[in-house]
């Protein structure tokens with residue numbers, strides 16, 4: 026699904042990612058943990074193709090193709106989805122129109138017909154139910170005036186609408202109460218299949234109780250410094266990151 | 276010398292072709308009547324004579340011309356205006372009624388592409404591009420139906436020339452009452468030489484049963500360089516009027532100086548919407564129309580209302596300040612504007628609200644969008660006279676910048692002369708967010724579409740005030756006008 030080889034990336038001339046190696050196979054769930062500022066969001070943004078992040082070395086293939094050559098919208102339509110840590114607001118653009126445009130762009134890309142209004146509404150209702158999203162949110166402007174929790178639910182709703190092959194969830198759990206967390210996790214799990222994979226970026230074990238990872242990686246100072254099974258998350262929860270820091274002498 | 280011969284031959288050829296068309300009966304009445312270039316009193320008399328106008332019209336024109344001669348072109352706007360030689364213009368050319376093409380296949384494919392992107396129906400595309408209209412789909416009969424419906428209600432809606440002939444008493448009563456001939460340089464020029472335009476009268480107690488846009492779009496093409504519109508709404512009447520077109524409008528005349536006057540009597544309401552998409556010049560800033568427009572409404576009657584809604588995407592230079600004079604007590608003025616400039620376009624536009632009557636209210640919503648190397652200015656005046664007790668104004672002027680090379684400027688003037696009135700002004704300037712664009716990209720939406728969406732979202736408050744069918748077209752228009760502006 027995704028192969029990252031020796032990836033280096035900078036922003037404003039400052040090197041943030043310093044040689045990331047990671048392979049994700051279909052059906053796998055990978056958790057990435059690590060202290061603030063270690064480069065988790067940077068990795069997510071680089072994969073999604075955000076312009077200000079400059080890849081200085083390394084290779085990434087997604088579904089066997091070179092990912093880094095592609096425009097961000099092409100990566101998205103190829104099946105890469107990013108649930109943003111901080112979803113942006115777009116005033117005046119109704120959520121329903123926004124996601125309809127997105128869904129149809131995806132369909133056209135796959136050589137399918139655009140959805141009719143009726144088909145779209147049906148799909149939207151179904152997916153909103155999945156994340157227990159209130160109807161009125163889709164009539165409002167994209168993320169405008171949404172609470173923190175509503176924004177995160179909205180990300181998962183969009184993911185459900187777009188049915189990506191690889192979903193990157195960047196701290197989708199932060200700011201959620203336990204009920205919302207469960208809803209979001211259920212939404213994510215409902216979309217799981219042997220053909221789809223996800224990268225779950227989080228600080229907390231609690232999300233991983235619901236979305237059980239096959240691997241847990243610790244990202245620290247732009248490098249993956251430790252990889253293990255789901256028990257690593259528990260260990261981190263217990264001991265914090267200090268032992269990593271001292272182990273790495275920084 | 277050789278060139279001259281060549282030209283003559285071309286002209287002859289052209290003539291032959293037109294004559295041939297004539298033979299097939301496309302048009303029964305081709306006038307190719309153009310008077311010599313230049314502007315002086317004799318020319319004014321000649322125009323009036325050619326149009327067969329009554330004396331009061333000639334006097335109106337002459338009075339305007341006398342004022343104009345003593346006026347100077349205004350230079351206070353935030354515009355760089357190249358010199359315009361007004362003596363090199365011919366001020367009278369009988370309208371050409373000749374269809375330019377026989378079928379859409381002959382029309383510039385790029386133009387058709389734009390029509391399609393705007394969602395303009397095929398029959399209307401033909402009309403706009405100057406293609407002969409099918410006999411089957413007879414737009415004349417559609418027009419006749421409109422005319423009958425309007426006539427039943429006593430509504431007068433016709434060309435200005437027709438109004439001068441058929442309803443001279445109304446024209447005489449209201450012409451120049453909102454925009455006096457001496458109002459400004461361009462208004463005076465228009466008053467002296469205006470070619471034609473539209474006249475609309477809604478009688479007492481009548482609600483016009485249709486958007487006059489529908490009629491207008493089928494009716495009006497080649498409205499000319501100096502257009503004149505007069506709309507009068509008598510007591511307790513209502514009309515929604517739409518001028519202009521989302522389709523790109525080209526014209527060999529560089530200077531356009533139109534005048535629009537609106538007068539509302541007691542409790543009458545006029546909703547006036549414009550979409551202006553004159554040729555803006557090419558990407559290097561060469562060519563394009565200079566648009567100097569004077570639009571003013573007078574709320575003469577008590578509790579009357581005038582609202583201006585405009586979407587401006589065209590012209591190389593736009594100079595335009597639709598205004599309301601709130602004379603009647605409790606009268607209401609509104610100005611809603613989206614002005615988009617791209618490449619080397621310049622726009623200086625805004626509104627004036629003059630409060631004279633008691634309890635008068637006005638609202639100004641201006642949304643500027645600048646891209647390319649363009650300059651976009653809002654200029655507004657809110658004036659509250661001593662007698663306009665308890666009056667209110669709210670102005671909101673937002674500017675959206677699409678890059679670092681364009682400019683947005685705001686020039687609000689506020690003059691309040693009594694203590695019981697409240698005037699509020701809010702202004703914001705923002706740059707389109709990279710993060711917003713990336714968010715859209717990440718959902719599979721390309722940057723151009725994303726910018727279109729974001730800009731439309733930004734302008735939504737104003738677009739919502741347009742008649743439904745035009746709101747949709749205007750949305751597409753904003754998107755189209757920004758094509759290639761990304762980055």
Ligand SMILES: Nc1ncnc2c1ncn2[C@@H]1O[C@H](COP(=O)(O)OP(=O)(O)O)[C@@H](O)[C@H]1O
Pocket residue numbers: 036037041059060061062063064065066067068077
């Ligand atoms: N757009 C940016 N501009 C400048 N610095 C950035 C930007 N994005 C991230 N950084 C810097 O890169 C480092 C890693 O940030 P980030 O990837 O957000 O970490 P994490 O998500 O692990 O908390 C931080 O030092 C942060 O300040």
Ligand SMILES: [Mg+2]
Pocket residue numbers: 065066067110195196
């Ligand atoms: Mg982060």
